[in-house]
Amino acid sequence: MTRPLPARRSVSASRAGWVGLPLVALPVLLLAWLIIYPILSAVTSTLLVARPDGSSTLSLASYHFFFSDPYSRANLWITLWTTCVCGMLLLVTGLPIALYLRFARGRLSAYVQGLAIFPMFVPSIILSYALIRTIGPNGAVDVLLNAAGLPKLPSPYLTPWGPVIGLVWDNLPLTVLMLTAGLGSIPKSSIEAARDVGASPLRVFRSIILPRMGNSLLVTMSFAILGIFSSFTLPYLLGPASPEMMGPFMQRTFSDMNDPVNALTQAVVTFGFCLVFGIFYVRSIARNRGGS
Template sequence: MMGLTSITRDRLGSLLLILPALLTIGFLFLYPLGYSVIWAFHGPDGWTLSHLAKAYDFYSQDVWFTLLIVVAATAVIGLFSIMIGGYLTLGESRWAVGILKWLYRWPLFIPFVVAGQLMRTFLAKNGMMNSLLVSGGVMEPLQAASFLDWRGILITFVWKQTPFVTLLVAGAMAALDRSTIEAARNVGAGRLRILLQIVVPQVMPTLMTGLILSYVVMMSVLSVPMMINAQTPTMLTVDMAWRINSYGDYPVANALGFLSYAMTAVVAWAYLRRGVKEKGAA
């Protein structure tokens, strides 16, 4: 009895510790999520698919645009994270590694709304990037073009999220057993081969975690597409804000949100399935 009482008290204490977190998740995430999903399929006459059909009919181009932009940005972020993390781990120039460590982290401390404004100034037709290229003689002033379109969104997402994923990947690479790396070097393997065949496979779970988190974050960003891409097609977050602010059309906005949930849920399901398989194999 004493043992059962002690176990019950321990469980109760643990529950009390996690209760604030559970309540926060419930009220600030699960309740709005459930409300949004329900009203995406609910109308005056009961359950309906009309809101979802209307959302896709009006914004199908934006759905595919959003998916392509986020998937492309995720892929480029993964590539840059491997390159930067690999050089931080395998690089032989101390000063170059030191500068890279200091430089790549800066976007971590910049909010998306500030990043959008920075890129709006940097990528405009008369912005800093074109001014530097013209002053350097790389191109003529008449050749300057604005990148305030899908390219600007892609560049901003990659610039903002690469440090986050790189921080995770570089930390995982630094924790690896160096003996395998040194053994590969002793038999003549180059840095690129060591990176791709030895280092990357071992940090792949960490890399996938960072990329999925970045995918979800980019899917939910409103400020960047609104500030950079003032044309169509655009991202679903802009469409949702437009339906609510201009029309007060919450059902269609909720339907667009459901499409966003679906696009993120597929990625989360694939990641969880992969993790379960790896644990089962172990």
Template sequence: MTVERTEARRFPVGLLLVAAPVLLVAVFVLLPAIAAIVSTLRPDAAGWSFSAYARFFGDRLSTGNLLFTLVSTLVTSSALLLLCLPIALYLRFSSGRLPTFVQSVAVFPLFVPGIIVGYALIRFMGPNGTIQTVLHAIGINGFRSPYLTPVGTVIGLVWEGIPLTLLILLSGLAQVPDAAIEAARDVGAGGLRILTGIILPLIRNSLTVAFSLSFLGVFGAFTMPYLLGPASPEMMGVFMQRTFSELQDPLQAQTQAVMCFLFCAVVGVIYVRSVARSRRKSA
């Protein structure tokens, strides 16, 4: 009875603690999202209409930019997992000064503003940049810079997303018990078998969370696509800004934002389900 009374007292306190952030999310995220959806479905006083979305899907530029954003996001998110997972495994199962140095270098972009990273990458891989200068000095010509190409966008977004993805994977790997690894080694399991049979199943939720957060961050990115990406096709963040400010078409900008919101909402549901599943397992 005493435990039940204590839990009953904590319940209102917990609700009060989460009330402020929930209210902020509702006011600054949910209400504007709902207002944007309503305004695109009711562009004038004539009534409800899907004309804004018909115009969006009837425009090859809009659908091309949406497809380009989706493909770039999937490629970037997959590249982040493929790049960060080996680093996280090395950091988890190694000790000494070298792993500490590697982790410091890997999380360094977290403390550098994105616009500075973008301009640094321009000077590094752009025309007459560091790469081209070094290659020309050793007699290699014909270097084609990824600057202002889709590859340049992916490179910038991968560089910017490494710290968060790596930290999430390290957090998941920290939950892998050393006893399970040692037991598998004792029965003759190799490194690949341990990875596929023990480690990956145990960090499945962390992989899902890392992919979801990287997807959400990349899909709505603006700075890197604006600085490093091509003029056409464009990522949706740059496309929305140009539609609103240069073309002065707020209705289509809102329609583009709603389409981005719907794609991100699907990934957000996957993220929430993964977190809820992890909490149930912990309980």
């Protein structure tokens, strides 16, 4: 007669789960205090309007002003445009580098990996100054073109393309690292078997690699989009004064215009768009844990 081992294991697992709760209590409390409470406070502050008698009433006036104001809509649009363009450029640039690093061997691949990761160790303020001195008016590019007798090119500095260049450079290392990690989870035997039957590199990528990269691509793009959408330093220093991305827009509304309610409204709207991409990321992680 066999013992009821599954029941004992389930009881042990349940006890281990209860024992683990105190270990995560402090991080959960910090998360609630530093993240969840400020979010709820910001939403409440934008929805409640004070009356002359001291009471408060529910109102959507601040959100109505944001979505009816042409300047606010233009800033939201330029933020969405910059995020989408940077996301596509990161994918187009980072995926070939990750594929090369996954399958290449030798010293050259080590140099390529070092160059791809190098922007991670450059602060955003230093990167902004370097780009201004390189692609800005009378920068290094203009000096070289003038020395070669060629006409000047329009500078992307203080245009919507200035933040795009800086944000792609700044987010490329994390994109390459995450895509390389995703490629590392693909069994090499599957790729070698496809090559043995005569599959071309394009067919291997389309039929073997790409179908197994869906989760890695989703997680990578979620991280990149969340970072780009909420960026401040690079859009503030490289972007145009009007329209401006949501990060500089919120800072200027709060400090220069002394309008905390509208600044909070802009923050809540920004959080709402970021929440959509965050949900995709959380669902992807939950799906992987459920499958495992």
